[in-house]
Amino acid sequence: MRKQFAVLGLGHFGGSLVKEFYEMGVEVLAVDKDEEKVNTYAQFSTHAVLANTMDENILKQIGIKNVDHVFVSLGENIESSILTTLLLKELGVKQVWVKAINTYHQKVLEKIGADRVIHPERDMAKRIAHHIVSEKLVDYIELSKEYSIVEIIASDKIHNKTLEELSISHKFGCNIVGIQTNEEIKISPKPDEIINKGDILIMIGKNTDLTRFEEIGV
Numbered sequence: 522m523r524k525q526f527a528v529l530g531l532g533h534f535g536g537s538l539v540k541e542f543y544e545m546g547v548e549v550l551a552v553d554k555d556e557e558k559v560n561t562y563a564q565f566s567t568h569a570v571l572a573n574t575m576d577e578n579i580l581k582q583i584g585i586k587n588v589d590h591v592f593v594s595l596g597e598n599i600e601s602s603i604l605t606t607l608l609l610k611e612l613g614v615k616q617v618w619v620k621a622i623n624t625y626h627q628k629v630l631e632k633i634g635a636d637r638v639i640h641p642e643r644d645m646a647k648r649i650a651h652h653i654v655s656e657k658l659v660d661y662i663e664l665s666k667e668y669s670i671v672e673i674i675a676s677d678k679i680h681n682k683t684l685e686e687l688s689i690s691h692k693f694g695c696n697i698v699g700i701q702t703n704e705e706i707k708i709s710p711k712p713d714e715i716i717n718k719g720d721i722l723i724m725i726g727k728n729t730d731l732t733r734f735e736e737i738g739v
């Protein structure tokens with residue numbers, strides 16, 4: 522059976538999410554208390570519902586507990602987002618992902634059981650800052666507070682060496698999961714794979730290990 526998605530709050534973030542799901546051919550229920558927003562996103566969603574998400578009865582009526590994955594994106598309305606998250610978890614929704622607007626909001630959402638807290642402005646700022654400051658780092662995705670995926674450009678230092686020779690996981694504790702060359706992306710590269718200057722190494726690991734590799738290993 523196909524997964525059911527719902528987006529509560531059709532503002533800047535939620536609206537973009539609904540459109541993206543629509544373009545991917547994914548079925549999505551769209552909810553907002555603003556009639557204009559509901560009318561705008563009706564064409565991009567399976568159902569668009571005019572409702573206040575703090576109303577438990579309406580959430581029950583629209584069958585929210587049968588939805589596998591609900592995104593809550595109610596903007597500056599922190600009270601709404603906290604109460605809505607609580608209701609969704611009480612109603613038994615398995616995955617509730619909530620957009621937070623600041624760190625305090627994020628902490629409360631984590632405490633009340635949000636399965637994932639999204640903080641796009643902060644995450645994007647971090648990615649841009651890391652990219653600008655480091656000449657070697659191409660991109661950066663935080664997986665948790667401790668772990669990340671990074672893309673690092675290979676320098677002269679490791680040019681024309683195999684992964685086995687470099688033994689990065691042994692020396693630094695982080696792993697190369699892919700290598701992007703000019704022509705292709707090699708996923709799960711083998712030990713005899715040769716790295717060339719300019720290749721982009723897609724790496725996963727603890728932030729401390731990745732930083733150490735970036736500073737002295739490449």
Ligand SMILES: NC(=O)c1ccc[n+]([C@@H]2O[C@H](COP(=O)([O-])OP(=O)(O)OC[C@H]3O[C@@H](n4cnc5c(N)ncnc54)[C@H](O)[C@@H]3O)[C@@H](O)[C@H]2O)c1
Nearest residue numbers: 530531532533534535553554555572573574595596598601
């Ligand atoms: N350019 C602008 O005019 C403008 C205005 C506001 C926000 N922003 C930016 O947009 C970002 C925020 O985007 P966002 O998508 O998180 O928020 P948003 O403010 O764009 O959208 C929130 C949506 O949630 C709905 N909503 C709120 N409470 C509700 C409830 N109880 N029940 C049902 N619907 C409810 C609102 O009607 C609105 O459509 C921020 O970066 C902010 O700086 C820009």
